[in-house]
Amino acid sequence: MRELTRDDVFAAVKGGSVFASGGGGWVDHGLEIGHAALSIGRPKLLSVEELPDDAIILTCTAIGAPAGRDWQMLGKDYIRAVQLVIDHYDGKIAGVMTPQNGMSSTINGWLPAAALGLAVIDATGDIRAHPTGKMGSLGLASSIDYETIQAVAGGRPELGSYIELVVKGTPARTSNILRTASDMAGGFIAAARHPLPAKYIKEHAALGGISIALELGQAIIQAEPEGPEAVLKAVVRKTKGKILGRGKVISKNVRYSGAFDIGTIDVEVAKNVFRLHVMNEYMAVDDRSSKRLATFPDVITTIDAATGLPVSVGDVVEGMELAVFAIDKSRIPLSASVKDPTVYPEVEEVLGIDLQSYAFGKEKQNYA
Structure with a gap:
C-alpha cells in the first residue's frame, strides 16, 4: 500500500x-x-x-x-x-x-x-x-x-x-x-x-x-527533456513494443454514432498504407494488402512525431505525421475480459472485420 x-x-x-x-x-x-x-x-x-x-x-x-x-x-x-x-x-x-x-x-x-x-x-x-x-x-x-x-x-x-x-x-x-x-x-x-x-x-x-501505467509514465517524463525521439525510444524500451511504421495521415473517416466513434484512419507509410480500424479506440491495423499487423487486445497507439506523445482518435487530423505503435498481447497481462469470446461479435459487426480469430485463433504475420 x-x-x-x-x-x-x-x-x-x-x-x-x-x-x-x-x-x-x-x-x-x-x-x-x-x-x-x-x-x-x-x-x-x-x-x-x-x-x-x-x-x-x-x-x-x-x-x-x-x-x-x-x-x-x-x-x-x-x-x-x-x-x-x-x-x-x-x-x-x-x-x-x-x-x-x-x-x-x-x-x-x-x-x-x-x-x-x-x-x-x-x-x-x-x-x-x-x-x-x-x-x-x-x-x-x-x-x-x-x-x-x-x-x-x-x-x-x-x-x-x-x-x-x-x-x-x-x-x-x-x-x-x-x-x-x-x-x-x-x-x-x-x-x-x-x-x-x-x-x-x-x-x-x-x-x-495501474502500476504498469505509472512506471511507463515515469519513463516518459524522464525522457521528455531530450525530445520526441527520446520519448519514443523510452516507450518502446519500457513496454517492449514496436513502431509498426511512420507516416502521414491521408484519410480520416470517423463518425459519432450511439455514444461510439466509428470508422477508419489511413496512414501512408513509405510505399504502403496502414488502415487503423476505430471503435472509440484502435481495434486493428491492416496494411494495403489487408494483412493484419495488430489486433485487440494488442495495444495500438498513434504517436505524434512532433512531440513523441500519444494522440487520440479525436485529435488526429489529415496531414499529421504519426508513428503507429503496438504492444503485442503476449507482453501485457490479459484479464478474463479480453479472453471472453462473447465480447467480440458486436464490435466485429460494427467494424466489418474479424477480430477474434486474429486475437486468439491464428498468428499474425511479420509482427512479434
Missing part, C-alpha cells in the same frame, strides 16, 4: 495515454480529476492481495465517445455514481478499480476513493482501453447467473440532459442500458458497476495494471 501523489497523477496520465489506444478519455480531464482527488483526500493504492478474499471491489469508469457533443462529467458525477451503487448494494465496498488504462481512465477511481474513504485497487479490467463495457467486465459479459448493479451520473442540467440511473440485472443487459443513457446525456457519463469480491478480482483482472 502506498499513498498516491501529484507526481503519480502526471505519470498516470502519461503512461495511461499509451495504453489508451486512441481513446481512454482526455489528458486535461485526467489531470483535473487526479488533482481534485488529492485536494480532498489521500487516496491509497493497494494490491488486491492486500485485501481479504471477501472484500468487495467496485469498478469506476466513464461511458461514451470523445466525439460526443454537449456532454459534461464533473468530479462530483464520479463520486455520485459510486454513491448510488453503495446506496443500493447490500454490503460494504472496500475499494475501487478501473476497467482500463487511458488518458484519464487510469485515474477513474481516485476521486471517489478520496471522497468516500475507499482504496484504489492496483488492477484493471483490461490493461488497454476498449470500446464496450463488456470488454472490461472481467469475464462476466455473458453471465446470466451474476446480478450486477450499475449506476451512472452526468449530463448538463441547463440542457435538461443530466441523468442519474441505477440498474440491476445481467451485465449484458444493463451495459446496453447505460450506453443509451450516455448517449442521452450528451455522449459521455460517469459510471460505477459490478461489485465483486477480491477473490474474483485476483483470478480475473489484469493485476498491477
